[in-house]
Amino acid sequence: MNYKYIIIGGSAGSFQAVTSILASLPKNFKIPIFLCLHRLKHVRSGFVEALSIKSKLPIVEPIDKEHIRQGVVYLAPANYHMYFELGNYISLSTEEPVNHSRPSIDLSFVSAAYTFKDKLIGVVLSGANKDGAKGLKALKSANGLAIVQDPAECQVKTMTTAAIDETPVDHIFTTKEIIDFILNLEQ
Amino acid sequence: MAVSQPDIDRLIDAYLSVSTYNFKDYSIKSFMRRIEKLMMDNKLDVEGLINKITTDAIFVEQSVKDITVNTTELFRDPKIWHAIRYRILEKLKDQRRINIWHAGSSTGQEVYSMMILLNEMGLLDKTNIFASDINTDVIDTAKKGEYIYRFNLDYLDNFNQVVRQNPYNFDEFKEVPYSKYFEIDKAKDIIKLNSFLRKKPVYFKHDLVNDGNIFNTKFDLILCRNVLIYFNYELQNNVFDLFHESLFRKGTLVLGVHESILGTKALKFNKKGLYYTKK
Structure with missing residues (x-):
């Protein structure tokens, strides 16, 4: 299968997995990655910098209607929902939080599933609420590939178990297995 | 409740047929999301929604208010x-x-x-x-x-x-x-x-x-x-x-x-x- 986009959702306890994944990707990794991560309300700035420390790929908070480029990691900006439009660009929204979350993982995953269909890989990581479960289901129905971090490895299991309950996922992987899987895509 | 692009086009036409509200150039993803929410909140499917838009002038005004996003804060950013x-x-x-x-x-x-x-x-x-x-x-x-x-x-x-x-x-x-x-x-x-x-x-x-x-x-x-x-x-x-x-x-x-x-x-x-x- 020829996957062209990766979207990753995470909340409490996902920071370590996200940084490990980013740290393992080589400079010439082409597939654009979208990160939809809940953050503490007061940690509005400095998050890009924290994620960038070990990443060889540029990490950007996109502006509205920004074109999606290869080799870039896009982080949903704090206090915005992130959507994906036909024509290969990103749009943002400030509509109400969903499940107390803005960015909402569900909204981003549903939008990505609609736009990228079977070209999309979705990964749900550790988290403390059920955001992401509906999104991963939509992604699976649109023939995307659904991966969930092994709940046994998660600091907080609520999000990953909710995703697994909702959808027959393709893979339940440890962080290390997620990394190996992503690295093998490029070859 | 997923709405398709042709549904969206018909809804936009429905608004244009009864009002000056023109959503043709709205950002598709958030417009879709707002329409899905509107349908859920009013327990309507696409046909029901189109019917309501074309027959109920008060609903047209109210629904436009629901579609547009109004979140803001004191000294946001x-x-x-x-x-x-x-x-x-x-x-x-x-x-x-x-x-x-x-x-x-x-x-x-x-x-x-x-x-x-x-x-x-x-x-x-x-x-x-x-x-x-x-x-x-x-x-x-x-x-x-x-x-x-x-x-x-x-x-x-x-x-x-x-x-x-x-x-x-x-x-x-x-x-x-x-x-x-x-x-x-x-x-x-x-x-x-x-x-x-x-x-x-x-x-x-x-x-x-x-x-x-x-x-x-x-x-x-x-x-x-x-x-x-x-x-x-x-x-x-x-x-x-x-x-x-x-x-x-x-x-x-x-x-x-x-x-x-x-x-x-x-x-x-x-x-x-x-x-x-x-x-």
């Missing part, structure tokens, strides 16, 4: 307010008059934020403040100047950062009491802005898609934050033209912190960090 205070208003302070337009002012928190800064700088009396929105319900809320307290504790935090602290000198701290600008009633769970602020702005119903400059004046400063994200690229460009012709020479345009002028319209403005000035 403190760093832009620092720029407004120390860069933009600083340059305007010696003018005889200052004209400001809040385009897409929603429930008014941004308008009040601006007036608080103007008052702190002693500029409020010589400023004309125009505020506009497509949705008359949010204009009514703005005029009332009353917001829920409990869910909006960020307002106080933002106020402290923008009004009390000096970002260029953290040793400086101004004891500006909240009561100078608003009353907090915890029992009623409300924050209410003081009446000298509520009386000041002039509000207009204005649709950025269809309406031009209806204010009979040009502006020194236009704010339009997190409004154009709901429009597609073409419509954004039309609105940038409107703002350009509505600004005085060297006038300033402030967009949301994750918005930008993309494409050729950028040539008509100078980008200055977080904001634009008319060339």
Whole structure:
């Protein structure tokens, strides 16, 4: 299968997995990655910098209607929902939080599933609420590939178990297995 | 409840057949999301929704209010307010008059934020403040100047950062009491802005898609934050033209912190960090 986009959702306890994944990707990794991560309300700035420390790929908070480029990691900006439009660009929204979350993982995953269909890989990581479960289901129905971090490895299991309950996922992987899987895509 | 692109096209046509509301150039993803929410809240499917739009004029008005997004905060994104205070208003302070337009002012928190800064700088009396929105319900809320307290504790935090602290000198701290600008009633769970602020702005119903400059004046400063994200690229460009012709020479345009002028319209403005000035 020829996957062209990766979207990753995470909340409490996902920071370590996200940084490990980013740290393992080589400079010439082409597939654009979208990160939809809940953050503490007061940690509005400095998050890009924290994620960038070990990443060889540029990490950007996109502006509205920004074109999606290869080799870039896009982080949903704090206090915005992130959507994906036909024509290969990103749009943002400030509509109400969903499940107390803005960015909402569900909204981003549903939008990505609609736009990228079977070209999309979705990964749900550790988290403390059920955001992401509906999104991963939509992604699976649109023939995307659904991966969930092994709940046994998660600091907080609520999000990953909710995703697994909702959808027959393709893979339940440890962080290390997620990394190996992503690295093998490029070859 | 998933809506397809052909469904969306039919819904847009339904609105156009009974009103001037034109969603053709709205950003598709958020429009779809709002339509799905509208269907869920009203327990209607696509056919039911189209039927209701074409037969119920009151529903048309109400649903347009539900489709447009109205989230806002007092001093949302403190760093832009620092720029407004120390860069933009600083340059305007010696003018005889200052004209400001809040385009897409929603429930008014941004308008009040601006007036608080103007008052702190002693500029409020010589400023004309125009505020506009497509949705008359949010204009009514703005005029009332009353917001829920409990869910909006960020307002106080933002106020402290923008009004009390000096970002260029953290040793400086101004004891500006909240009561100078608003009353907090915890029992009623409300924050209410003081009446000298509520009386000041002039509000207009204005649709950025269809309406031009209806204010009979040009502006020194236009704010339009997190409004154009709901429009597609073409419509954004039309609105940038409107703002350009509505600004005085060297006038300033402030967009949301994750918005930008993309494409050729950028040539008509100078980008200055977080904001634009008319060339």
